[in-house]
Amino acid sequence: MIQLINLKFSSILKFIFIPLLYELVVGGSGHYLEIGSLTFRMFLYVLAIFLGVFYFGIKKVLRKDLVIILLSFTVLSLLSIGVGYANNANAIDILEDIKPLIFFYILIFFFSVITNIDDIMQISKIIKNGALFLALSYFSVLTLLFFGIIDFVTFYNKQNAIGEIIFRNDLFFFYKGFLYLCVGYFFFLLSKGSLNQFLALLMLLSVLLTLTRGFILFTLLIALFYYVFINKSIIVKLIFLGSTFISSIIVVPIIIETLGDKSNSDMIRFITFFEVIDRVNPLTFIIGNGFGIGVPSRPIHMEVSFLEIFHKQGFIGVSFWLCLFIYIFNLYFKINNKDYKRIALPFLLSVIFIILQSFTNPYMNNPIGLTMILISLVVFSRLIEFQKNIIK
Structure with missing residues (x-):
């Protein structure tokens, strides 16, 4: 009976955790999902804290x-x-x-809901899915703006009122949730398989297109650190260093000129x-x-x-x-x-x-x-x- 109750409660925790994490990864500051003066994130947060405290209460254990x-x-x-x-x-x-x-x-809720290796793998999957969603959404909006399908002035006024987006010029923009493009890049980069490596490149391209100096600099520095000091393949090291050097020569001047x-x-x-x-x-x-x-x-x-x-x-x-x-x-x-x-x-x-x-x-x-x-x-x-x- 106790095991059944624990199983049901664990399912409730997961039911809250999955949408909470997805919203945190793709939701920026949370203003796109507002309910009155409160955001959807706030409701999930309060519920998550309550469940986390309740979890440790029924477990009768303190970490x-x-x-x-x-x-x-x-x-x-x-x-x-x-x-x-x-x-x-x-x-x-x-x-x-x-x-x-x-x-x-x-942190209370995270400790209560992350209890086995499958939970950790699910977190990795959510981060990768969320990052991919952000990248594809960004590419789509850029394309629609470029071809005039989305009117820039209307888009600018609406997004400026919400406060989640900062515009670089009349095409490129920065979204507060784009941090997870960089995070997603690390998760794809360190995943096995050619598809993951392709998506890592897609993430890196999307990071470059944010025209955010800190994102670009620190993402490349950490990737450089990984390939030089952690990755053991000499061939991979040489390919990465060569492609980074070539990309820097071609891409960096464009970014600097666009940033102004x-x-x-x-x-x-x-x-x-x-x-x-x-x-x-x-x-x-x-x-x-x-x-x-x-x-x-x-x-x-x-x-x-x-x-x-x-x-x-x-x-x-x-x-x-x-x-x-x-x-x-x-x-x-x-x-x-x-x-x-x-x-x-x-x-x-x-x-x-x-x-x-x-x-x-x-x-x-x-x-x-x-x-x-x-x-x-x-x-x-x-x-x-x-x-x-x-x-x-």
Whole structure:
């Protein structure tokens, strides 16, 4: 009877997890699926947290790592809220800072729903399917815009009102969910079979067409790292290096010309950096200025995640995230089983990509990037448990 109840509850968890993960992968900031003033993602999030807490309640077990991570995160967040209030931060601005970070508690649900190797393989499949959907959708819209089938002005006005898309020019644009084109590239790249390798190239092309410097640079750097230091085939190394060199000569000048002058965007980041530095004193260096406190150029959120964390939560805030990443990397290096290591590698490369990307854009401290970070933590933790069971 108990096994039957557990089986039914497990099915309920999966029933919520699959649409939740698909929405996180393809849904950008979630504004395309709004129900009144709330997004569909928010409803799924609340339900997922409830089910996750209920799962651990009926299991009557507490994971030590989960408790330590969530307790540390909660204490740090409460401290930052208190510091913000002490610095006369507006309650609405404090709430604006808290909203994306609340997603961190989805870790409870991820631990409850990811319980076997099939769950991990399903995650990989969802990421690949979602990335492929994004790439094909992007190519389709670009084609329709190019041939005038979609009126650019109408498209621009509608998308500008929603706020999910940033336009590069009258053809190319950037969608907030395009992070998963890069993530999907790593998953296809590390999958066996000629079809997966072809789709990896398709992903890479779509990344190039986003005309996003950080995406292009960090995707290629991580791919270069993989081929030079991880992949053992000399022929594959030479093919990759040769094609990368040729592509760089042909594609990079085109991208630079299309992007145009990006000095204003870079200047804003430099101004924000110096504004943050000007507000550092011994106390703010340690605990930050608190949630809800920005700088003149960026009163709410900043482009650089680490800079915003340091400004609002100080050294202890940065330390929390560094410790979290060190813990994730440590989990990965504890995976010794060859097959499990292969399964874990695209998750690791994705986490590295998000960390690097967060030096130029805010991903690690919002649901889009947090999803991969937290899922990777759970996946690595579970693979270590499966590995121990094999040894026994």
